[in-house]
Amino acid sequence: MAAVFYDASFSAGFGYSENPERSLAGVGLNWSRPNTKTYGDGLRDQWTLEAFQMWQLTKRIQVIPSIQIIQNPAVNPDKDTIAVFGLRGRWVF
Numbered sequence: 001m002a003a004v005f006y007d008a009s010f011s012a013g014f015g016y017s018e019n020p021e022r023s024l025a026g027v028g029l030n031w032s033r034p035n036t037k038t039y040g041d042g043l044r045d046q047w048t049l050e051a052f053q054m055w056q057l058t059k060r061i062q063v064i065p066s067i068q069i070i071q072n073p074a075v076n077p078d079k080d081t082i083a084v085f086g087l088r089g090r091w092v093f
Helices: none
Strands: 006-016 023-034 046-056 061-071 081-091
Touching: none
Parallel strands: none
Antiparallel strands: 006 023, 023 046, 046 061, 061 081
């Protein structure tokens, strides 16, 4: 049986683009309550803020760098805040 990471989670965000065919900037916010059966008791609610920028390189290829700032990370309870840098790619066929 797979572990359940959160007892509850809520996310919201938005994106903005002056030229949707070329780029999109976005930001999202997530609140989650870590699952006590998975992580144990005593963890604080986790908050995650993500910002990203999508660039349309060609008609079929997108590149999306991002940064996530995680407050009270359930997977690293010894830290108050961590940063996660990401780079996603998308190929449409």
